[in-house]
Amino acid sequence: MQVLIGDVVRFYFGSTAPVDIVLRILFFAGLWRILQKSGVKGWWALVPWAREYQLARCAHREPEGRAYCITSFASDIAVLILAVVERQRGQIEDVDTLTIVFLVIGVSLELVWIVFTIRVFSGLIQVYGLRKRWLWLCLTSYTIWIPVVVWGFVKSYQPRWKVEDLRELMESLATHGSASVLDQGLTVNLKDRTVTEFFQKKVLLKDIHLSIPQGHMVLLLGGSGAGKTTFINAVNGYEKANAEVMLNGADMYTQYKHMQYEVGFVPQSEMMQGKDTVWNTLLDSASLRLPMDVTAEQRKKRVTEVMEIFGLEPVKNNLVEKLSGGQKKRLSISMEFLSNPSLFILDEPDSGLDGVMARELFEQLRKIADTGKIVIVITHTPDRVIDLFDDVIVLAKDSARTGRLAWYGGIEDAKKFFQRDSMEKIVKAVNRKEEGGDGLADEYVLKYAEVQYG
Amino acid sequence: MAEKKQRMTDHQVLVRHRGRIAQIPIYLGKQLRMFVYQSDWKVIPMSALIAGLVGMVIRKRMFINMEGSLMGAFALACVGIWNGCFNSIQVICRERDVIKRMHRSGMHITSYVFAHMVYQAMLCLLQTLITLHVTRITGIQYPAEGLFTRWFLVDFGISMFLITYASDMMALWISTIAKNSTTAMTIMPFVLIFQLVFSGGMLALPEWSKPLTMLTVSNPGLKVIAAQTDYNHKPVVTVWNAIKKMKDSEIGGTITVGDVLDKLSDTKNKNVRALREIEIGNVLADAEQAAGEMELAEALELVGALESAGVLESAEALELAEALESAEALELVGALESAGAATEANTMQTEGTAATEANTMQAEETAATEADTVQAEGTAVKTADSSPAAVSGSVTIGDLIDLARNSEEMAEFRNQGITLKTTVGKLIDFVGKKAVKKTLQEKLAAGSYNPDYEYTKPNIMIYWSRLLLFVILFAALATITLEFIDKDKR
Numbered sequence A: 001m002q003v004l005i006g007d008v009v010r011f012y013f014g015s016t017a018p019v020d021i022v023l024r025i026l027f028f029a030g031l032w033r034i035l036q037k038s039g040v041k042g043w044w045a046l047v048p049w050a051r052e053y054q055l056a057r058c059a060h061r062e063p064e065g066r067a068y069c070i071t072s073f074a075s076d077i078a079v080l081i082l083a084v085v086e087r088q089r090g091q092i093e094d095v096d097t098l099t100i101v102f103l104v105i106g107v108s109l110e111l112v113w114i115v116f117t118i119r120v121f122s123g124l125i126q127v128y129g130l131r132k133r134w135l136w137l138c139l140t141s142y143t144i145w146i147p148v149v150v151w152g153f154v155k156s157y158q159p160r161w162k163v164e165d166l167r168e169l170m171e172s173l174a175t176h177g178s179a180s181v182l183d184q185g186l187t188v189n190l191k192d193r194t195v196t197e198f199f200q201k202k203v204l205l206k207d208i209h210l211s212i213p214q215g216h217m218v219l220l221l222g223g224s225g226a227g228k229t230t231f232i233n234a235v236n237g238y239e240k241a242n243a244e245v246m247l248n249g250a251d252m253y254t255q256y257k258h259m260q261y262e263v264g265f266v267p268q269s270e271m272m273q274g275k276d277t278v279w280n281t282l283l284d285s286a287s288l289r290l291p292m293d294v295t296a297e298q299r300k301k302r303v304t305e306v307m308e309i310f311g312l313e314p315v316k317n318n319l320v321e322k323l324s325g326g327q328k329k330r331l332s333i334s335m336e337f338l339s340n341p342s343l344f345i346l347d348e349p350d351s352g353l354d355g356v357m358a359r360e361l362f363e364q365l366r367k368i369a370d371t372g373k374i375v376i377v378i379t380h381t382p383d384r385v386i387d388l389f390d391d392v393i394v395l396a397k398d399s400a401r402t403g404r405l406a407w408y409g410g411i412e413d414a415k416k417f418f419q420r421d422s423m424e425k426i427v428k429a430v431n432r433k434e435e436g437g438d439g440l441a442d443e444y445v446l447k448y449a450e451v452q453y454g
Numbered sequence B: 001m002a003e004k005k006q007r008m009t010d011h012q013v014l015v016r017h018r019g020r021i022a023q024i025p026i027y028l029g030k031q032l033r034m035f036v037y038q039s040d041w042k043v044i045p046m047s048a049l050i051a052g053l054v055g056m057v058i059r060k061r062m063f064i065n066m067e068g069s070l071m072g073a074f075a076l077a078c079v080g081i082w083n084g085c086f087n088s089i090q091v092i093c094r095e096r097d098v099i100k101r102m103h104r105s106g107m108h109i110t111s112y113v114f115a116h117m118v119y120q121a122m123l124c125l126l127q128t129l130i131t132l133h134v135t136r137i138t139g140i141q142y143p144a145e146g147l148f149t150r151w152f153l154v155d156f157g158i159s160m161f162l163i164t165y166a167s168d169m170m171a172l173w174i175s176t177i178a179k180n181s182t183t184a185m186t187i188m189p190f191v192l193i194f195q196l197v198f199s200g201g202m203l204a205l206p207e208w209s210k211p212l213t214m215l216t217v218s219n220p221g222l223k224v225i226a227a228q229t230d231y232n233h234k235p236v237v238t239v240w241n242a243i244k245k246m247k248d249s250e251i252g253g254t255i256t257v258g259d260v261l262d263k264l265s266d267t268k269n270k271n272v273r274a275l276r277e278i279e280i281g282n283v284l285a286d287a288e289q290a291a292g293e294m295e296l297a298e299a300l301e302l303v304g305a306l307e308s309a310g311v312l313e314s315a316e317a318l319e320l321a322e323a324l325e326s327a328e329a330l331e332l333v334g335a336l337e338s339a340g341a342a343t344e345a346n347t348m349q350t351e352g353t354a355a356t357e358a359n360t361m362q363a364e365e366t367a368a369t370e371a372d373t374v375q376a377e378g379t380a381v382k383t384a385d386s387s388p389a390a391v392s393g394s395v396t397i398g399d400l401i402d403l404a405r406n407s408e409e410m411a412e413f414r415n416q417g418i419t420l421k422t423t424v425g426k427l428i429d430f431v432g433k434k435a436v437k438k439t440l441q442e443k444l445a446a447g448s449y450n451p452d453y454e455y456t457k458p459n460i461m462i463y464w465s466r467l468l469l470f471v472i473l474f475a476a477l478a479t480i481t482l483e484f485i486d487k488d489k490r
Helices: A002-013 A018-037 A042-046 A050-058 A062-087 A095-127 A132-138 A145-153 A166-172 A228-235 A256-262 A278-289 A296-309 A325-337 A355-370 A383-388 A411-418 A423-430 A441-453 B002-014 B020-037 B040-058 B066-088 B093-104 B109-138 B152-177 B181-197 B207-213 B218-228 B238-245 B257-263 B270-276 B287-293 B296-308 B314-341 B397-406 B408-414 B424-431 B433-447 B457-483
Strands: A185-197 A200-213 A217-222 A242-247 A263-266 A343-347 A374-378 A391-397 A403-410 B250-256 B373-376 B417-423
Touching (some): A002 A018, A002 A062, A018 A042, A018 A050, A050 A062, A050 A095, A062 A095, A095 A132, A200 A228, A200 A391, A217 A355, A217 A423, A228 A343, A228 A374, A228 A391, A256 A263, A263 A325, A278 A296, A278 A325, A278 B020, A325 A343, A325 A355, A355 A374, A355 A383, A383 A423, A391 A411, A391 A423, A403 A441, A411 A423, A411 A441, A423 A441, B020 B040, B020 B109, B040 B109, B066 B181, B066 B218, B093 B109, B093 B181, B109 B152, B109 B457, B152 B181, B152 B218, B152 B457, B238 B433, B250 B257, B257 B397, B397 B408, B417 B424, B424 B433
Parallel strands (some): A200 A403, A217 A374, A343 A374
Antiparallel strands (some): A185 A200, A391 A403, B250 B417, B373 B417
C-alpha cells in the first residue's frame, strides 16, 4: 500500500521529495489561475495530460496542444513501463535490453515534450505580451513554477487573448427553418454538420435550408473556412450531415449508391492520372460512371461526343500531364459530364485560368445548366462572370466559427440585401475582421433568417 | 413515403452500375498502362541488378555449406523484401487524390485493392523469374529435384514469389497509410531495418523480442529458403577455414606426466576401464623389447580411443599424444624397467631415437609427430634402484599405469613437465587433416542443427502458409485503411 501511494505521488508530482512536491503544487496553483484568466475552467490544471492541452489553448496554440498532450501521455507511459521493468529486474530475462528500449523511447519522447513545452510557453509569453527571456525559466522543472505563479497570481499580468466559449455564442445565434422539397430540383435541409476532434465537438455547418430549381446555375460564395467544400460534400452525400438532401425527389443519403452517379463533382485540383492519355482517362471514367447495360461501343461513342463538346478531340492521344491548364479543367469536367448528371458541382474551376479562358469555361457551364441541370460553382473571382449565374448562396463563418447561410437568392436581390454592388464586396462584408473583412457575418445570418423564416 | 420508395425502386431498376468484380478490369488496365507510362517497368531491370549483385556474393557458398546457405537464404530473402517493397511503396500515396475522386464517382475500394493485388502479383512473379534466372547465371548451384515438384526451381520460385508478394502487400499497406510519397519513403527504411533485425536468423535476439519475429516477412522468408537449401545437412566450414588460416600460428603448453596418468586412472569411465584391461603380455620381460613394443603408434591409438570415448578433450588428447609419442612412453618403460620389471638396463641414459634411447628427454624432431620442438623439461629417470619385481603372466595396460602412478620412485618423473611447442598446421597434420576436418564439420554441423530449417514438406508448407497469411492480412489492412480515404481532409 505504501509502495502504491509512493508510486502515485511520484507519478503525479514527478518525485516523492517534499521540496519537489511543494514546487509542483505551486505550479498547479499558478496554472489554475492562468487557465481561469484565459476563460478556461481552472480545475483542468489538476488533470494530467489534459492540462497540457488546455494550457496550449490559452497560449493560442491549440494544434500544438494536441501533440503536447499526446507526447506528455506517451512519455509518462514510457516512464511508467520503465519503472515497472526496473522493479522486476532479475525476474525478466534480458531486462537490460528491454530497459534500454524503453529508455530510448522515453528519452525521445521527453525531447519532443520539451520542444512542445517551448512552443506552448512561447505562445503564452506572446499572449501575455512579455519578453522572451521568460522562456528560460520555463525550460527546467525547478524554475517553471516561477513564471506560472507570477503570470497566474499577479494581477498586472493579463492575457491579451482569451479562449472563447463557443457554445454560448452558438446558442445566441440559433436560427430555425426549412425549405420545401422540390420535385424537380435540389432541396437541402441541413440542420448541422459536426466533427469531433480531440474530444471536442465542432459544428462546421448549421441551419442551411434552400431549394434550387432545375436549370439554375448557382454561385457559392464564402470566405476562407466558411464551409463551402463541407457544404458541397454534404450536398452530394460524400460526407453525410444531419440533413435531408433531395435531388429530383430522391434522397441523396439513403440512396447514395445510386444517386452518386447523378452528381458530377469537379474538384479544385485536377485529380487525374497525369501519365494516362486523355482518351483512356475518359474511357475509364465512362466505364465507371455509365450503367452496366451500356455497351463498349456506346461508351466509346459517348466519350467521343463529350470530347467534341469540350474541344478535347485534338489532344485525345496526349498524356494528361502534357495538357494546358484550360484543357485539364475541361477534361476534368468532361469526366463528370460523361454520365450526364442532374447536379453539377464545380470547386473553383477557373483557378489558374486567365480571364478569357475562364469566361469560355463558365459559358460552357451555362450551356450545361440550360439543358435542365443544376450547376453549383465555387469561385473566388465571380464578378467577371456574374451575369451567367441565376442565384447566389452566401455562406458565412459566424462568431462560433460555424458556416451559416447568410443568403440564398437572386444576384440583384443579394446586392440589395448586403447593400454591396459586387460579389467580392459581399464576401468582404461577411468575412471576419482578422481575415480583412467587415465582420458582419452574425448580423447577416440573423437578418437572412428573419427575412426568410420570420 | 410510398411514393419515395417507388422512386427509389425505379432508380435501382433503371440504372445499374458496375459492381465490385466488374470494376476490377478498369483499374487493372489502368495499372498496366501505368507500368508503361509511369516508368513502373523500372523495377524489372532493378530486380535483375539486385539479383546479380547478390548472386555474385553467394554463388560459391549457397547450397554448399551451412554458413553459405544461411547467408544466401538471408540475402535472397532480402532481395525479395526489397523488390516487393519498392514495387508498391508509392503506388497508392502518389495517386491519393485520384483515388479520392474515383471513390466518390463510384469506385469500390475492394475492387481497387484487388486490382492492385493482381497487378502486383504479376510484377512479383516476373521479378521472381528474373531473380532465379540471374542467380543461376551468376553460378548458384540449385539442386535439380524439388520436394513438391520435379523441379527444385519451381519450389524455390514459390518461396521467392511469396516473400516478394508478402513484402509487396506490406508496402502497399504502408502506401495507404502515408499521405504522400515523401512520408512513405521516410517510413520505408524503418520497415526494412525492422525486417532485417527481426528476421530471427542472422542476428542474435534477446528472448523477449522473439515474438516480434512473428511479425516480419523476413522470418518465414529466411526460414523457408534456409530449409530449401537443406541447411541441416550441409557441412560447417567456417571453423575449419579459420583453423586453416591459423596454420602458421604457434601453440604450446605444459603438461605433467602425472596429469596424463591421472586421466588414465579414471576407472569410472568405462572406456578407460576397457583400455586398462587390455593385456599386453610379458612384454616387460625385456626392457628393450618393451620399449620396442611400446610403439608410438600404439600409444597414439590409445589416446585416440580415449578421445573418442570422451575421456579426453581434443586438445588434451593432442597434448597427450605428443607427450606419449615423444617421451613418456619411453620414460614409462624406463621407469618400469628401473622398478624391476625389466631385467636389464639400470640407468637409461641414451640420446637419439625414441625407441631405443632416451635419458634427458629432449626429443627433437621425431619422425612420427613432426612437431617443431618437443622439449621435455626435467630429467628422465636417472636412477632405478631396482628392487626386482618379477612380472609373471599377463600384464595389462592398467597395471603399467598404476605402477607408474603409484611408484614413489617415479614421483619425480610424474612431476616432470613437458613443454609443447608447435604450429596449428603441424598439429593438424599430426592428427590427420581429413580426420580433424571431418570431426569438426560433423560436430559443428550437429551443434548448428536447427529444426526450423529442416527440409521437410510440412515445414515448407508452414512457411508458405505464413507468407500467404501476410499477403491476405496486408491486403485486408490496405483495404480497411483506404476505406477511410474520404476522412483525409479532417
